[in-house]
Amino acid sequence: MTLTQLRPEGLTTGLRLPFTSSYAIETVGLSKHYGEVRAVEGLDLRVEPGQIYGLLGPNGAGKTTTINMLTTLIPPGGGRASVAGYDVALQPALVRRHIGVTFQETVLDRNLTGRLLLQVHGRLYKLSGPQIKARIAELAALVELEDVLDRTVRTYSGGMKRRLELARGLMTSPRVLFLDEPTVGLDPHNRDRIWTYIQRLKAEQGLTILLTTHYMDEAAHLADRVGIIDEGRLVVEGQPNNLIESLGADVVSVTGQGEPTQFMAALEQQEWVLFASLPQAEAEPGSSAVNSAPNPTERATESKSEIESNCETDSEATSLLKTVQVGLKTEAGRSLKPIIELAEQNGFAVADVSLKRPELSDVFFKYTGRRLRD
């Protein structure tokens, strides 16, 4: 039993009890409003110790505000949050002792050397001289910065700066590490390296990591659990694989003209269909949903001729195109023809069909009705 359960109403005595949790991170109804803007709105998170939790969402979804509250940079507007077992609002000093943070933007003194920067950081946390020395050697090896450690940060590349920041976040052996968009703006090579370090950390040190990202592949690759956050709320949460599997084996996107309601109803009666949905916000002129869908792994070329023969659209009409997503229970193969037939029988003129294995981005699409764009 935790304190809060024992005496939930410390408030009656005018004394707020700390919100302690056995999770590495737990939030209950966490909120932050800036005037009219609801940056974070009733967020409930639970992160098990030793997990990598990926908080996924578009820019402005509230990821950074959440991290700022959890790292005690700003006080929570409402709700409660516990990090490493301490209350963020009532015990910020205790929280700070047990966390490491890398911020979204590069926060480094450009005129200091990498080594001095790490030394200063170690001193802030009261590490002894020998401890600092040992830790710097260890971390410089991990993030492969041994050779440049005595150069001023000004001369570092973007990837090196990021790696130095990661090393700084780890200097003090935190229990919980916050990484706010750790690979944003990095080339693929440097991204890979950062990913490798993060995975190694998890394997070797059992660190809890809360990571925010708007890269789907990053979350799928690194996170044990993923929470999709949109407009300050947690929309869906789970293991990346389970989330993807919930979408079915394959997802077929049918783009066409006309009223799709009947078509969708007909689809849903088929036993091989898991779901048929019409995500919104796809009516952007000039770009059909199929074209903007990232990484289509397969195009249904075999049905191309059929599509073309039925295609009555011209370029002016593309703005009227609608995309229906069909989740299948089995692999697509034989279902394509029935889908197109159903479309025609129900007054939906097919313009294009694409097929792909579902990815995390489709999960995001399904729950938020929007695509993630960089």
Added chain:
Amino acid sequence: MATVLKTGRPQPTLAHEVQAEKIARWDGMATGVFTLWYKHMRKFVRSPMELGGTLATPVLWMLLFGVCMDSALKDLKDTTLTSLGYQAYIAPGVMLLTGLTAAVLGGATLLIERVNGVIKEYLVAPVPRLSVLLGTLASGLTKALVQAGVVLLLGVLLDTRLTTNAAFWLAGLGIVAVYCLGFVGVAAGFASRARSMESYHTLIMVMNLPVLFLSNALYPLAGMPWAIRWIALLNPTTYAVDATRHLLYRAQPEIGLAIDLPVLVAFMLFGLWYGYRNFQRSVANPI
């Protein structure tokens, strides 16, 4: 019920929790102040531009302005002036101006760290937020004193007759410290309010020269038009100049230590309060 939480710490009691937080909140104070001071000093030593730039102004004042005015004023009968020589006369003012400039740069450190986000590193570290301010004040003050000391030595080289009594030297430097601390506080307050480096510098430029001109640093109070004299009497520089001139060069004071000291201490307290108040405001919502 001594259950152990998954995070590895024992289930605490309420009293223990409250106590632990109280201790944690302040026990990083000395660490924070010292680390910040150390970092700023390392940066200062690494940047000859900052050191050289701040010293260029007083050197020009002493060498060009002082030397020329000295010969121009030779015939004047003013006792305060003739007993000292003009270079010695302006040395305290120039020294204080140097300290002031260094104090302003100390404030700029705070601003730079706030604007480029480095301050966030401190704010999530287990040191009290106040230690960030105090560390910056400490480094600003150190820079100010070092440079004031250089000006003092320069004055000796230019044949200003400094008192030989070391106790007076220390007292004089004490006055400089009190004066500079007041301005470091004011600068930190400005730095916390300013939105950009540009607005900060504009503010400081506007302040810098009048602080010198509207005081008794370059000419005695007695010779001023009454309106200017009144403004000069509102300027803490006037009291600092009066006190240091008396202590370091044994000149006849125009105001007297009995008034100088309380005024300067009051100014220092005001500066520190102003800096603290605005700093608190700026870190309450650092984003």
